[in-house]
Amino acid sequence: MAIRNVAGGESLSIFERSWQTYHLLVAHDLMQHHALGQALEQRLLAWLAERQVAGLSSALAMADLACGDLTTLAPLLRQLPLRQLEAVDAAAGVLQQAEARLGPVPYPCHWRAMDLLLWAESGAEGPSGTWDLITCLFGLHHLADVDKWRYLELVPRQLAPGGRLLIGDLFRLPGESRQQYLERYWARVNSWTVLVEPSRQLVIDHMASSDYPAEGEQFVARAASLGWQTRWLWHGPDRAEGLLELWLPRQPRPAG
Ligand SMILES: C[S@@+](CC[C@H](N)C(=O)[O-])C[C@H]1O[C@@H](n2cnc3c(N)ncnc32)[C@H](O)[C@@H]1O
Numbered sequence: 001m002a003i004r005n006v007a008g009g010e011s012l013s014i015f016e017r018s019w020q021t022y023h024l025l026v027a028h029d030l031m032q033h034h035a036l037g038q039a040l041e042q043r044l045l046a047w048l049a050e051r052q053v054a055g056l057s058s059a060l061a062m063a064d065l066a067c068g069d070l071t072t073l074a075p076l077l078r079q080l081p082l083r084q085l086e087a088v089d090a091a092a093g094v095l096q097q098a099e100a101r102l103g104p105v106p107y108p109c110h111w112r113a114m115d116l117l118l119w120a121e122s123g124a125e126g127p128s129g130t131w132d133l134i135t136c137l138f139g140l141h142h143l144a145d146v147d148k149w150r151y152l153e154l155v156p157r158q159l160a161p162g163g164r165l166l167i168g169d170l171f172r173l174p175g176e177s178r179q180q181y182l183e184r185y186w187a188r189v190n191s192w193t194v195l196v197e198p199s200r201q202l203v204i205d206h207m208a209s210s211d212y213p214a215e216g217e218q219f220v221a222r223a224a225s226l227g228w229q230t231r232w233l234w235h236g237p238d239r240a241e242g243l244l245e246l247w248l249p250r251q252p253r254p255a256g
Contacts, residue, residue, distance in 0.1 A: 066139020
């Protein structure tokens with residue numbers, strides 16, 4: 001499958017080979033999934049109330065990019081008033097696991113094996129305004145910055161009026177180089193006593209080959225230059241993990 005990550009297919013191997021390692025990180029909340037999930041849920045419930053006041057439908061069409069096996073989102077997806085879900089991941093094998101984890105839901109789901117940037121590019125050719133909500137959790141940091149900017153440039157065409165893009169991901173601090181970021185994060189990984197070898201080395205090697213987080217404030221500035229409005233909803237204690245809400249200002253109606 002065509003894949004636009006800096007490390008190509010290599011960046012998927014940790015997920016294809018060892019979901020147990022990722023689940024261990026989530027179960028022990030080592031990457032702050034719990035707090036991120038709570039911040040996401042809180043914001044989505046508030047946003048649904050805002051939509052109701054604005055007379056917008058609360059039956060959402062949602063796309064989740066880099067869905068993995070829906071470790072983080074499945075509980076929320078069982079609560080949200082969706083009218084359809086598109087779940088996209090470049091690791092084709094994980095989609096069945098995602099479907100099984102989600103279980104029965106009262107809306108149609110489409111499981112798509114695809115690179116998230118190619119998804120944005122292909123949607124850009126189609127009709128606009130398809131999705132009310134697009135989420136991407138821990139997926140974008142695999143792309144080079146130039147491709148993250150391209151993603152930010154393309155996605156607006158797929159967002160319905162009043163829609164939201166929610167990005168939960170890893171970010172660098174202002175002025176922090178990739179190497180400084182990696183060393184800072186590796187110090188954390190080395191303190192994770194639940195992670196025994198070879199899993200710890202697997203995580204460290206995956207980060208070395210595949211993690212290219214954007215500098216958080218540069219990401220926001222780039223988004224703003226492309227017309228997005230943004231708001232940080234949450235940061236982890238050392239600001240490596242963050243949750244960002246992005247939306248597009250409403251176009252004024254033509255006079256007359
Ligand atoms: C850390 S997991 C996150 C899974 C899920 N979003 C979560 O938060 O629990 C990263 C996922 O991103 C997927 N992924 C990595 N690069 C991708 C790309 N370019 N396009 C689509 N999916 C990608 C991997 O296959 C993996 O399932």
